[in-house]
Amino acid sequence: MTAASTAPDRPILGIETSCDETACAVYEGARGLLAHRLHSQIRLHAEYGGVVPELASRDHVSRIHELVRGTLADAGLQPQELGGIAYTAGPGLIGALMVGASLAAGMAAALGLPLIAVHHMEAHLLAPMLEENKPAFPFLALLVSGGHSLLVAVRGVGEYELLGESLDDAVGEAFDKTAKLLGLPYPGGPELARLATAGDGRRYDFPRPMTDRPGLDFSFSGLKTAVLTALPKHASEQDKADLAASFQEAVTDTLAIKCQRALKHSGFKRLVVAGGVGANLRLREKLGLLAQREGFALFFPRQAFCTDNGAMIAYTGWARRAQGRLATARIFTTPRWPLAELRAPESS
Known part of the structure; x- marks a missing residue:
């Protein structure tokens, strides 16, 4: 050396x-x-x-x-x-x-x-440590990507405690699979989010999985099945937009509920959101409103670093x-x- x-x-x-x-x-x-x-x-x-x-x-x-x-x-x-x-x-x-x-x-x-x-x-x-406004340790992290859905207590570099994870599909995987059901091109997650902007997120009442029971784990595979069941045989573009928006509402509500629960469980006052799904604008909006209401600090890496x-x-x-x-x-x-x-x- x-x-x-x-x-x-x-x-x-x-x-x-x-x-x-x-x-x-x-x-x-x-x-x-x-x-x-x-x-x-x-x-x-x-x-x-x-x-x-x-x-x-x-x-x-x-x-x-x-x-x-x-x-x-x-x-x-x-x-x-x-x-x-x-x-x-x-x-x-x-x-x-x-x-x-x-x-x-x-x-x-x-x-x-x-x-x-x-x-x-x-x-x-x-990744949020690359930003000028970076979080201090300790913080709660929601890591959501194509392969992972994790809630992690981060007390320092190398000091991580897993608080919750997906028991089946990761949230990004659920976005991609649902996008494929709707006939959207690859990569499906961002395409579904774009389609959702033209839809009515209240038209389909999809479940918010595992929010009616204690714990911080996730399950998203059932949401894909719910979309498949609700998908009309000859779906119009508006039907697809409404399905996309309703699916996105269900996912982002679920993530926000679990984050709120994890913050109370851990006592942390800072939440970091990272991973590709962290770029989802609806998720950012909901967590921003939750942060204002609950009084915790919210941190995201810039979109390019999600x-x-x-x-x-x-x-x-x-x-x-x-x-x-x-x-x-x-x-x-x-x-x-x-x-x-x-x-x-x-x-x-």
């Missing part, structure tokens, strides 16, 4: 290739986010109606080197000026993860830098490097990595 690589104030390069975005960024403690770039694969996967893992991996391979070079140029840095290389180690598509991990490991070895394995969900939890991005990986790598944790001497990737099992795979 070189002396330069151990300097705590040197910037961290973050690499994200967990699914269908290729992204990288550079973060430094003193100056914050120095640069970030992202390439989305939406157009690549659109004709298949979902992510094709092999195509995702190949596209990462073809894009990642150019993105890293461009990000370093944007930051005005040479590779030798970095203080570490962070990469998404999991959870995610294993082939896609290996693309970022291999490049990160190669760069770290060539430059004598720490290699920092980042948990994708932890990075989403910490979905997968390199900035959250670079920041988390910097925070972990500052702690001296999650540096690894080998490539570590895993498609499944529960947040409760977050730990260093092998210290360097």
Whole structure:
């Protein structure tokens, strides 16, 4: 390990290739986010109606080197000026993860830098730290994405307690499946939210799952079935818009009720909302009204940092490097990595 690589104030390069975005960024403690770039694969996967893992991996391979070079140029840095290389180690598509991990490991070895394995969900939890108005610890986090629906007590970097999770479909998955029922194109979640703006959210009285019983867990698979049952055989565009709006109302009501319950349970006065579904404007509106009524502070990452991005990986790598944790001497990737099992795979 070189002396330069151990300097705590040197910037961290973050690499994200967990699914269908290729992204990288550079973060430094003193100056914050120095640069970030992202390439989305939406157009690549659109004709298949979902992510094709092999195509995702190949596209990462073809894009990642150019993105890293461009990000370093944007930051005005040479590779030798970095203080570490962070990469998404999991959870995610294993082939896609290996693309970022291999490049990160190669760069770290060539430059004598720490290699920092980042948990994708932890990075989403910490994404609001990239904003000027950042939350102080401790806080409650609602992490809602295509693969996860979690309520987490966050007491510090690496200090997480899972309070609730989905027992079946993640909320983003429920959005996507419902969008497919309505014949909407990929990616379904944002398309459903757009359609909902033209609909009447009171027309269909869908359930607010698991809000009539104690606890903080979620269940969204039944909502998809409720939409399927209510869908007219020859649905008009207005029927579809009303279904989309009513579905969105049911989901966002459920999330707001569970957040309110979790805040009372934990005693926290700050709520962070992260993950791709955190960009949903109706959810933001409802939680904003709840925050005004209940008197807690509400934090969101900017819309660009709700979905997968390199900035959250670079920041988390910097925070972990500052702690001296999650540096690894080998490539570590895993498609499944529960947040409760977050730990260093092998210290360097």
